[in-house]
Every structure is written in structure tokens, then in C-alpha cells.
Amino acid sequence: MAGAAFDEVQQLSEEQIAVIRKGWSENATVDELVVCANSLHALGRYDDALLEFSKSVQKGYSPHRVIGALADCLVHLHEPQHLLGVIVGLTADMARSNKERYNITLALAEQMWKTGNGEHAAAIARRLAEYKGVPRDYRTRLDALLKSIKSSKTLRTPIPDPDSQTSVARSPSGSIFERIRKALSSFTASR
Numbered sequence: 001m002a003g004a005a006f007d008e009v010q011q012l013s014e015e016q017i018a019v020i021r022k023g024w025s026e027n028a029t030v031d032e033l034v035v036c037a038n039s040l041h042a043l044g045r046y047d048d049a050l051l052e053f054s055k056s057v058q059k060g061y062s063p064h065r066v067i068g069a070l071a072d073c074l075v076h077l078h079e080p081q082h083l084l085g086v087i088v089g090l091t092a093d094m095a096r097s098n099k100e101r102y103n104i105t106l107a108l109a110e111q112m113w114k115t116g117n118g119e120h121a122a123a124i125a126r127r128l129a130e131y132k133g134v135p136r137d138y139r140t141r142l143d144a145l146l147k148s149i150k151s152s153k154t155l156r157t158p159i160p161d162p163d164s165q166t167s168v169a170r171s172p173s174g175s176i177f178e179r180i181r182k183a184l185s186s187f188t189a190s191r
Helices: 002-010 014-027 030-042 046-058 067-077 080-094 098-114 118-128 136-151 162-170 176-189
Strands: none
Touching: 030 046, 030 067, 046 067, 046 080, 067 080, 067 098, 080 098, 080 118, 098 118, 098 136, 118 136
């Protein structure tokens, strides 16, 4: 019976959510937004919770204080391959500087890794590793995360070694003789 009552409590209609939001309106304090977001998160309303967390961060609440709940909402709502695009939009609303956006994104990946969401963490880490000019302290954190992810045997899509990617990209396919033959044939064809 207690389980049935719990299920009924978790089911909030869209109208009830709208009433809750209208009650907060523009006068909600940052702490009230965070309490509301945490409550929505606990009820499994991840999309609504994400919106409230975003509002609280926009009003000055530290995203790092709610990084665990943010990461959990994102994992529940999005597949790994779609995650970075969503995070780019989310962090654009939360932070003004590229450095802080990168920091939040990296913290989300670290949190996802800690909570056993390796595919999500790896998807973010792969993309973060592509950025140029990453501050040294973030690079150290990213390298540590990448090392942990690379050593994992549970990922469906392993992270390729950056050194092997560049050496493959540099060496064209085929032997040296085939490349010379192709070059000569294209040269003689142009005459």
C-alpha cells in the first residue's frame, strides 16, 4: 500500500507543474528555485528539474553545488551521442565565459564518470579533448578523466589514443609503391 501511495505522489500532471511554477513566478529566490529543482529531480521530472536548476544558476547559484543533480538529469534525458549539443546550450544559459562553460562541461563529465555513466562521460570527454587552448588546470583534470575512461573495459565505444589518430591521419593508405604509382599515373594522365 505504501508503494502505491508513493507512485501516486510521483505522478504530477502538467497543470500541477504549471501551478507550482506560477506560484514561484519571478519573485522566487535562488534557494527556492533550488528546492523546487531538487524536488522535481526527486520526483523524476528531469526536464522540469533541469529548467529550474538552470534558472537558479542564472540567478547566481553555483552550478558546482548542483552538478550531481544536473548530470543525473542529463543522463536520464539524453543519449550519449546527443549530450554535448544539449550541454552547449545549457552552459550558454548558465555562464558567460567560455572558460566557465568548459569548466561546467568538464565537471559534468567527471560526475557522470563517478556515477557509472561511462558512455555519457566518454562522449563529453572525447569532444572536450578536441578543443585547443584549454587552460592547464582543466587540461590536467581532462587528462586524468580520459586516462580513467581509456582504462575502462566496459565502454561500448573506446576512446582512441590521440597519437594513433594523428599517425593514421598522416599516413595515406597503401604502400609507398602504390602511392608513387598513383602519383605517376595522375601526372601522366594530366599531360
